[in-house]
Amino acid sequence: GAGVSQSPSNKVTEKGKDVELRCDPISGHTALYWYRQSLGQGLEFLIYFQGNSAPDKSGLPSDRFSAERTGGSVSTLTIQRTQQEDSAVYLCASSVRQDQPQHFGDGTRLSIL
Amino acid sequence: AQSVAQPEDQVNVAEGNPLTVKCTYSVSGNPYLFWYVQYPNRGLQFLLKYITGDNLVKGSYGFEAEFNKSQTSFHLKKPSALVSDSALYFCAVRDGKAAGNKLTFGGGTRVLVKP
Numbered sequence: 651g652a653g654v655s656q657s658p659s660n661k662v663t664e665k666g667k668d669v670e671l672r673c674d675p676i677s678g679h680t681a682l683y684w685y686r687q688s689l690g691q692g693l694e695f696l697i698y699f700q701g702n703s704a705p706d707k708s709g710l711p712s713d714r715f716s717a718e719r720t721g722g723s724v725s726t727l728t729i730q731r732t733q734q735e736d737s738a739v740y741l742c743a744s745s746v747r748q749d750q751p752q753h754f755g756d757g758t759r760l761s762i763l
Numbered sequence: 764a765q766s767v768a769q770p771e772d773q774v775n776v777a778e779g780n781p782l783t784v785k786c787t788y789s790v791s792g793n794p795y796l797f798w799y800v801q802y803p804n805r806g807l808q809f810l811l812k813y814i815t816g817d818n819l820v821k822g823s824y825g826f827e828a829e830f831n832k833s834q835t836s837f838h839l840k841k842p843s844a845l846v847s848d849s850a851l852y853f854c855a856v857r858d859g860k861a862a863g864n865k866l867t868f869g870g871g872t873r874v875l876v877k878p
Contacts, residue, residue: 654806656806683865683866692869692871693853693871695866695867698864698865706865709865741806741807743806743807745864748864749795749814749859749864751797751809751812752864752866754806754807754808756804756805756806757805757806
């Protein structure tokens with residue numbers, strides 16, 4: 651079956667531009683997570699969606715970051731007014747329930763010039 | 764609060780030798796523990812988990828891990844390493860009593876298996 655799909659796989663943009671990163675979770679998975687992986691910072695939790703509950707946004711680093719999940723499936727992570735420190739690999743994961751292992755996509759490598 | 768420590772940035776081992784990747788954790792409630800592996804330019808792949816039950820957990824690709832509550836450790840092991848096991852390994856924990864499923868990851872350990 652299909653795994654977690656992320657697009658684009660690579661994104662290069664200029665400082666100050668907005669970017670949107672997309673995640674298609676595994677069908678039937680109710681929980682969806684975004685993480686950021688950067689050199690020197692390891693893997694950082696960003697945001698978590700579970701069904702129709704209010705998302706856990708506790709990991710978002712600033713108000714330039716936002717995410718939504720439409721129809722309980724596809725999610726979009728938006729970064730406004732990008733900065734060079736936003737350069738990282740953004741990973742999406744989903745799980746069938748919140749107590750089950752998370753399955754990761756291959757990530758979007760974001761480079762801010 | 765929850766945290767994970769992987770004390771070794773890199774582990775080198777000869778093919779056929781035993782492989783151990785260390786992990787210690789800290790949670791206020793019950794630990795749910797996970798190991799993931801990451802190959803270059805790929806996402807993380809789930810290897811195994813400990814939620815409850817037997818302290819020795821067996822997972823994918825011949826890997827196993829032992830939960831040790833007194834030492835708050837969850838070391839990953841493989842009896843005979845393969846060159847193809849060379850990758851980046853992450854230990855992760857979540858507090859089983861906390862709402863949500865936010866994982867906290869260790870900094871990762873790079874494993875290099877030499878022929």
